[in-house]
Amino acid sequence: MSIVKPAENNANGSEMSSWAKTLILTVLGRMVGTKLIVLWESRHRSRFETNAATREATWVKALILALSLSFFALFLLMPLAAVFSEALRKGWEAYWLALKEPDALSSIKLTLMTAAIALPLNLVFGVAAAWCVAKFEFRGKQILTTLIDLPFSVSPVIAGLVFMLIFSTQQGWFGPLLRAYDLKIVFAVPGIVLATVFVTFPFIARELIPLMQAQGREEEEAAVVLGANGWQTFWRVTLPNIKWGLLYGVILCNARAMGEFGAVSVVSGHIRGMTNTMPLHVEILYNEYNFAAAFAVASLLALLALLTLAIKSWVEWKAEQTAPPEARTE
Amino acid sequence: MTKWNAIMSIEVRDIYKQFGNFIALDNVSLEFPSGQLTALLGPSGCGKTTLLRIIAGLEHADRGAVFLEGENATGAHVRERQVGFVFQHYALFRHMSVFENVAFGLRVKPRKQRPSEAEIREKVGALLELVQLDWIADRLPAQLSGGQRQRIALARALAVEPRVLLLDEPFGALDAKVRKELRRWLRRLHDELHITSIFVTHDQEEALEVADSVVLMNRGKVEQQGAPDAVYQHPETPFVYGFLGAVNYFHGRAEEGRVRVGDTLLHAEAAPDAHGLASGANVTAFVRPHELAIVSADVPDPVGVAAKITRIMGFGAAARIELVGLDAEAQHFEVEMSREQLASQNLVEGQSVRLTPSRIKVFEREANA
Numbered sequence: 001m002s003i004v005k006p007a008e009n010n011a012n013g014s015e016m017s018s019w020a021k022t023l024i025l026t027v028l029g030r031m032v033g034t035k036l037i038v039l040w041e042s043r044h045r046s047r048f049e050t051n052a053a054t055r056e057a058t059w060v061k062a063l064i065l066a067l068s069l070s071f072f073a074l075f076l077l078m079p080l081a082a083v084f085s086e087a088l089r090k091g092w093e094a095y096w097l098a099l100k101e102p103d104a105l106s107s108i109k110l111t112l113m114t115a116a117i118a119l120p121l122n123l124v125f126g127v128a129a130a131w132c133v134a135k136f137e138f139r140g141k142q143i144l145t146t147l148i149d150l151p152f153s154v155s156p157v158i159a160g161l162v163f164m165l166i167f168s169t170q171q172g173w174f175g176p177l178l179r180a181y182d183l184k185i186v187f188a189v190p191g192i193v194l195a196t197v198f199v200t201f202p203f204i205a206r207e208l209i210p211l212m213q214a215q216g217r218e219e220e221e222a223a224v225v226l227g228a229n230g231w232q233t234f235w236r237v238t239l240p241n242i243k244w245g246l247l248y249g250v251i252l253c254n255a256r257a258m259g260e261f262g263a264v265s266v267v268s269g270h271i272r273g274m275t276n277t278m279p280l281h282v283e284i285l286y287n288e289y290n291f292a293a294a295f296a297v298a299s300l301l302a303l304l305a306l307l308t309l310a311i312k313s314w315v316e317w318k319a320e321q322t323a324p325p326e327a328r329t330e
Numbered sequence: 331m332t333k334w335n336a337i338m339s340i341e342v343r344d345i346y347k348q349f350g351n352f353i354a355l356d357n358v359s360l361e362f363p364s365g366q367l368t369a370l371l372g373p374s375g376c377g378k379t380t381l382l383r384i385i386a387g388l389e390h391a392d393r394g395a396v397f398l399e400g401e402n403a404t405g406a407h408v409r410e411r412q413v414g415f416v417f418q419h420y421a422l423f424r425h426m427s428v429f430e431n432v433a434f435g436l437r438v439k440p441r442k443q444r445p446s447e448a449e450i451r452e453k454v455g456a457l458l459e460l461v462q463l464d465w466i467a468d469r470l471p472a473q474l475s476g477g478q479r480q481r482i483a484l485a486r487a488l489a490v491e492p493r494v495l496l497l498d499e500p501f502g503a504l505d506a507k508v509r510k511e512l513r514r515w516l517r518r519l520h521d522e523l524h525i526t527s528i529f530v531t532h533d534q535e536e537a538l539e540v541a542d543s544v545v546l547m548n549r550g551k552v553e554q555q556g557a558p559d560a561v562y563q564h565p566e567t568p569f570v571y572g573f574l575g576a577v578n579y580f581h582g583r584a585e586e587g588r589v590r591v592g593d594t595l596l597h598a599e600a601a602p603d604a605h606g607l608a609s610g611a612n613v614t615a616f617v618r619p620h621e622l623a624i625v626s627a628d629v630p631d632p633v634g635v636a637a638k639i640t641r642i643m644g645f646g647a648a649a650r651i652e653l654v655g656l657d658a659e660a661q662h663f664e665v666e667m668s669r670e671q672l673a674s675q676n677l678v679e680g681q682s683v684r685l686t687p688s689r690i691k692v693f694e695r696e697a698n699a
Contacts, residue, residue, distance in 0.1 A: 218421035221388055224408045225415040226435035226490055236438070240425040 083302050087295035098293035099300065106273045107281035107297070110189070114264075114277060115257040118196040122253055126204025127246070131238070133205075134212030135220065148205050151198055159198050160266025163191055187269030192277065195263035200253045207249030208242055215241055244319035251315065255308045259301065338400070339364040339526035340385060340494050345394035347380055347550075354380045355391070356550040362494075362543075365524040367517070369537035372547035373573070378530045379418075381547075382496050385528070386415045399493055414487030414525075418499040420479045422471035428482050429467040432457055435490035457485040460519070477508040481515075488523075497529035501536060513540050534574050538562060546570050568693045571616045578622055578663045578685075580615045580635060581695070584608065589615045589692060592657055595633050597686050612695040617687040619666040624651065624677065625684045634684035637663055642679055644669060651677065653685065 088095055098104060132138075133145055151159065166173050167185035178185065185191045219241065223233040239246075261279040268275040270284065278301050285294035340362040347355040354377045362368050370378040383389035385396055387408035395404045403411050422431050432454045436445055445453065458464040461481040471479055480500060487495060500516065501509045517540050520527060531537050537544050538558040546553040546561065546569070554566045565571040572579075582591035584607040589596040596615055607613060625634055637653040649672040655661040663685060667675075677683070 218417050218419060219423055222415070222417060222421040222423070222486075223434065223438070225386060225388070225413060226438065226486070227409050228434070228438040229409065232438045236434070237423055 080302060083295055083299050086291060087299040089295075090292045094292055095296045095299075098296035101293070103273045103276065104281060104293070104297055107276045107278050108300070110192070110276065111258050111278040113189075114193055114196050115254055117193050118200055118257045119250060119254055121197050122200055122204055123246075123250060125201060126208060126249060126253075127242075129205040130208035130212055130242075133209050134215075135217050145209070148202055148209075151201050152206075156195075156199050156260065156262030156264075157266055160195050160263035163194055163198070163263075163267050167191060167194075186267045187271065187275060189275065191267035192264050192275060195267045196257050196260055199260050199263050200256045203253035203256065204246065204249035207245050207252070211242055211245040212238075244315060247315050248312065248319070251308055251312045255305060258304055338362065339398070340528065341397040342381065342385065343395045343397070345381065345384060345391045345396070347377070347384065347389070347391050353550050355384070357394070358547075358550070358552055360545060360552060360555065362526060362528055364526050366542040367520045367527045367529070367540065368543045368545060369541035370528060370530045370545050370547060371534060371537040371573070372532065372553075374532055375549075376547045377550040378532075378547050379498055382498055382528060382530050385494075386413050386496050387411050388415070412490065412493045414490065414492030414495040416480075416483045416487050416495070416497040416500055418502050420471070420483040422479055422483060422486070424471050426470075427467065428458070428463070428469050428471070428474070429454055431471065431482060432486045432489050434486065453489065457489055460488075461485045475508075476504045477512055480504065480512060484516075484519075488525075492525070495525050495527040497527065499531060500529050501531070501533075509536075516540060538574070546573065548573075565691065568614060568616065571691055571693075576619050576664060578617045578619065578665075580617070582613060582615065584611045584613050584692070584694075589613060589690070591615075591635050594635065596635060597633065597690065607692065607694055613692050614695050615687070616691045616693070617689070619650070619664045620648070621689040622663070622665045622685055622687050624653075624665055624667075624675065625686055627682050627684045632684050634686035635663075637683060637685050639677060639679050639681045639683060642672070642677060644672060653683070656682065 099108075129144070129148055133141060133148075164172065164186055167175075167178065169175050169178050169184065169186075172178070172186070174185075185194070219237050220233050223237045228236065259279060260277075261283075264277055265280055265283075268277065268280055270276060270280060272284070276284065278297055282294050282298045282301070285291075285297065338361045341360070343359050345355050345358045347353075356377075358377070358381060360381075370381065372378045380389055384391045385398075387396075387403070387406065391404075395402055397403060398411060398413070423434065426434070433450050436450050436453065439445075454467075455464060458467055461484060463478060463481055463485070466474065466478065471482070474482065484497075484500075501512055504512065513536060516529075529541070538561075541558060543556065544558050544561050545555045548569045554561050554570045556564075561570060562574050565574060571577060580589065580591045580596055582589045582596060584590075585595070586609060587607075588599075624639075625632075627636065636656040638656060639651060640654050641652040643650045643652075648666045649669050651665045651667070651672075653663040653665065655663065665685070
């Protein structure tokens, strides 16, 4: 599954900048979602493969491998390499200066802060929503599950526009109220956080619902019969069972929160040094033909993406390690 | 009723429960005597598990009341009911070791009542010894066999010293051999502990073998309650008769204490329980396979239902013979006899014979049946 829709917003981008965005988002999104890494893993050599009767001809395997590897190199490795080589074209010093520049620093700070607010919120909402859907029967459950997916199905630009329509001080629903109390939501940090929360909401809930549904209610029931209260049940029984799925959801949520462009772009207002997140800052620099600086910030995003990937792989590996071994039968 | 409360550990009164349009329990009232092991027996969907869950508090009845040791527990929270519940699929905490699973109920007690770490160790150790699994305390549930998991689930339920023990299909997920062992083991354990217990099962053999008392349920209603021997020997309803073992049935009319099937009498002598029936009433006679005899058809004025032998199975302790009725209905019958008897009768497949019961149970058929 592709986690981030690449090149979702070309509204005001030149050909070059849309390419840059595609590239950044590809690095951020596609790599997270692709399972190409599996190719390198030969330790799970199945019986299907070793059995001559079911094995494919060598040339078929070679062809498929070559195809996927060249695709991997062309569409994933090359852009990644391009980001770093462009970023370092003028040397380390220029790279360092581009990152140290106040506007760049402020965009980094804003991105990290947005993620730091959006993540805990979605952690709580996601766990609560998943708990509701997986453990209880109620009217309208189907509608709730569909609504959880809404942020995945609407374009992030629309999501941004929705917040504009609601919270804009000029023509928004709450405009008069916000003006009266001199509050600013859009074109300010709260709007960016709201848009990010909206766009990243499904990650954790989506990850947990099938997991919790598969685990059923019996363990919780057993805990309650044994005298545990709600909090003890959640803390001692539910949470340990969903631990790895939750961490996985958090990682994906974080990757998207830091890389989100479309929705944030609409509500941010692009005020330099104030409401620019890293992806927005990259776009502005690029539009000003400040390629080296643009790629320097982009490379930082790419690094964050690679780090996310590494953590995600580690979580997957760890989850597999702690998964109970096959049950013995007597 | 009140005079019984003193010794009734569990009592349910007029429990009614509906799921959508489906009536799971239709005004069920039952008393479970103290210290006894009772089986709730019935086909799937008869409401037995729902009743068990209502007693535990995991399900809420639409109407009716639950009494535990004489006190009304209908509104009490599951936590406060102090019941031990063993789930069909054990529901062991998969991320906890066997030891921690058993210790769970002690660890979640309010701080004031919580035993010390040393006391917990001692108690869990004793329980694991009781279920003979003290040597696997460090394992995870996934590393245990089905039978071991079942015993750990039981130890976990006993750790909180429940007032009553409820077991939902305790042997349902086990293979035949382990089932038999665990059955005996549960019986022995109950004889040691004497904790009032109810277990749900759909296996009549299991219920009759293990329980002190059997409650038969069908379609949300109680059909009969009694000691295993009593319900087997004196079933009160056709359902109970049919559910407790293999059965042959004959539709006919009552005639002076006998049953006439078609144009022949089913048996020569009057059956004791057919006396009260008016002559001409529509009845069904139930006969167990070992209480049905095969007699020769080559006698003048024969008694019994005409049938043809379709298959003789001579293996095992008793021989089984399958027959098909010679009338238009072509009903199937099953007869069980010793192998010596089979040999002495010279029966062959395809032979026409007469069937006559040595013991029957007659029920009047309802008008619409």
